Amino acid sequence: MNRSLMRSIFLLATVALGVYTQTLSKREPRLSTGQCAGEDCVVVARGFRAFTEGMDVLGANGRACADCHVPADHFQLSPSNAEARYQLLLIRRQFDSNADDPLFRATDANDFRTNGADASDFTNLRRHGLIRITFPLPANVRLVDESSGGLSDEREVDVWRAVPPVANLVLTGPDNQNPFPREPNSTGGYQRDGRFGSLEEQARNALKDHAKLVGEPPEGLVKDIASFERTIFSSGRARAIAEALRSGTAPTEDEELSELEAQGKAVFNRACANCHGGSGFSTTNRPVVFRYHDTKTQCPRALDTADPPRFVFTACAPELEQTVRTYEFTTATGEKVRRKSSDPGRALLSGFVMIAGQPAADDWNKLDVPGLHGIRHTAPYFHNNSAATLEEVVDHYIEFYKFVRAQQPPGVAPPVASTDGVNFDRQPKAEERAALLAYLRTL
Numbered sequence: 001m002n003r004s005l006m007r008s009i010f011l012l013a014t015v016a017l018g019v020y021t022q023t024l025s026k027r028e029p030r031l032s033t034g035q036c037a038g039e040d041c042v043v044v045a046r047g048f049r050a051f052t053e054g055m056d057v058l059g060a061n062g063r064a065c066a067d068c069h070v071p072a073d074h075f076q077l078s079p080s081n082a083e084a085r086y087q088l089l090l091i092r093r094q095f096d097s098n099a100d101d102p103l104f105r106a107t108d109a110n111d112f113r114t115n116g117a118d119a120s121d122f123t124n125l126r127r128h129g130l131i132r133i134t135f136p137l138p139a140n141v142r143l144v145d146e147s148s149g150g151l152s153d154e155r156e157v158d159v160w161r162a163v164p165p166v167a168n169l170v171l172t173g174p175d176n177q178n179p180f181p182r183e184p185n186s187t188g189g190y191q192r193d194g195r196f197g198s199l200e201e202q203a204r205n206a207l208k209d210h211a212k213l214v215g216e217p218p219e220g221l222v223k224d225i226a227s228f229e230r231t232i233f234s235s236g237r238a239r240a241i242a243e244a245l246r247s248g249t250a251p252t253e254d255e256e257l258s259e260l261e262a263q264g265k266a267v268f269n270r271a272c273a274n275c276h277g278g279s280g281f282s283t284t285n286r287p288v289v290f291r292y293h294d295t296k297t298q299c300p301r302a303l304d305t306a307d308p309p310r311f312v313f314t315a316c317a318p319e320l321e322q323t324v325r326t327y328e329f330t331t332a333t334g335e336k337v338r339r340k341s342s343d344p345g346r347a348l349l350s351g352f353v354m355i356a357g358q359p360a361a362d363d364w365n366k367l368d369v370p371g372l373h374g375i376r377h378t379a380p381y382f383h384n385n386s387a388a389t390l391e392e393v394v395d396h397y398i399e400f401y402k403f404v405r406a407q408q409p410p411g412v413a414p415p416v417a418s419t420d421g422v423n424f425d426r427q428p429k430a431e432e433r434a435a436l437l438a439y440l441r442t443l
């Protein structure tokens with residue numbers, strides 16, 4: 001096939017993709033697809049091709065971005081998609097011993113640290129859609145060896161994270177507002193922990209980490225991919241918000257809500273918008289108050305010893321429980337703090353935890369607040385795919401608010417759980433659940 005024919009095919013495919021994302025929301029007027037969301041359409045087409053084609057250059061492992069950010073799965077990876085592909089691979093292998101699906105590379109097997117290239121236990125990937133992300137430990141952080149209780153020699157740690165959808169990315173990056181007390185990217189970034197400040201930085205690292213490209217990826221390739229990513233939206237509405245922000249006009253709030261959805265939006269404004277506020281993240285115009293937060297989604301889950309318990313979180317699946325490690329932090333004043341988590345979040349970037357004090361200023365288990373546009377399409381939820389449905393998400397938050405309340409000394413109602421500093425009134429009530437869910441499904 002000659003090059004110009006290939007290029008035309010990819011251009012067509014990109015336009016088709018644009019039409020597809022815009023028709024996801026039937027409420028929205030169709031927008032012209034010719035604009036490529038302010039990007040050069042030829043660059044976008046090249047980026048689409050790079051995103052979907054496997055990298056077979058520079059020692060790469062043949063993986064493409066689309067192997068994990070599956071276009072037909074709203075650019076995320078659901079556990080059901082991973083499992084179906086695994087079963088298909090087993091069937092293909094009966095006929096062809098070389099059959100391959102680049103999703104199943106040894107680095108993402110549970111037993112990779114013991115069996116290396118021969119690792120073959122893909123439980124976390126198949127059952128939960130999780131990928132291994134390896135972090136170097138900050139200088140003041142050590143891991144505890146569970147069998148001896150002493151410090152281990154490891155200088156890196158693996159955490160397991162779900163593949164987020166690659167959509168609405170122009171809306172969810174750094175916004176120069178309301179900084180968190182610590183870098184990196186104190187006003188927001190990409191990845192679950194916000195550690196990358198731009199899509200280019202993100203793509204460069206994805207090429208090295210997931211596709212195992214050796215050396216620095218070509219800058220043109222990185223720019224092409226980022227340009228393509230800036231054109232992916234979960235709905236015409238999300239695209240229109242991005243266009244409004246780009247042209248400096250204020251995006252309007254949605255008007256076409258049913259009575260139930262409008263009630264749900266009021267609940268959302270009270271219970272959720274302090275973190276998921278702002279039109280980039282939902283359809284509210286409320287500014288974000290909390291940039292990074294711990295919403296108790298990690299394992300092990302907090303347990304209340306009071307009888308009857310004041311909050312009850314759903315227990316983690318046994319495989320997720322097995323990803324828990326104990327960390328020892330040495331604080332600036334030389335004290336040692338040991339804590340357990342399946343994913344300490346931003347504390348792996350900064351090494352900063354506090355012994356006592358304002359939890360908001362601590363990096364322990366803090367994750368970036370994700371955008372919720374198109375959220376109905378991308379179950380399961382949370383960084384470890386631990387909530388199967390939006391119902392489970394809402395139920396988790398009801399317990400989260402009870403947890404916050406149980407933790408507070410008498411007379412203290414923190415802004416995260418209170419609108420007036422006196423009453424614990426942010427928590428969704430049982431009778432508001434249906435309305436809140438109806439609103440979440442409009443996003």
Ligand code: HEC
Nearest residue numbers: 064065068131133161162163164190191192203206207210
């Ligand atoms: C092996 C699976 C896999 C592959 C291949 C992969 N990703 Fe990802 N991607 C992930 C996971 C897992 C995360 C979340 C990682 C984290 O938070 O530390 C992620 C995060 C992202 C994000 C951040 C989204 C957000 O909302 O913050 C972007 C953008 C992204 N990937 C783009 C890419 C691009 C571009 C490529 C190809 C160069 C790629 N990914 C290849 C698994 C993958």
Ligand code: HEC
Nearest residue numbers: 271272275290293295297367368369370381382383393397
């Ligand atoms: C204190 C800040 C805060 C509040 C309040 C909050 N969230 Fe979140 N939300 C977060 C953070 C941080 C995450 C990322 C957690 C994770 O990935 O494990 C998140 C994740 C989510 C997700 C999963 C997104 C995904 O792509 O997996 C959904 C859905 C969600 N929140 C909905 C809500 C709803 C509904 C409410 C109100 C009842 C709410 N949130 C209140 C901070 C908050």
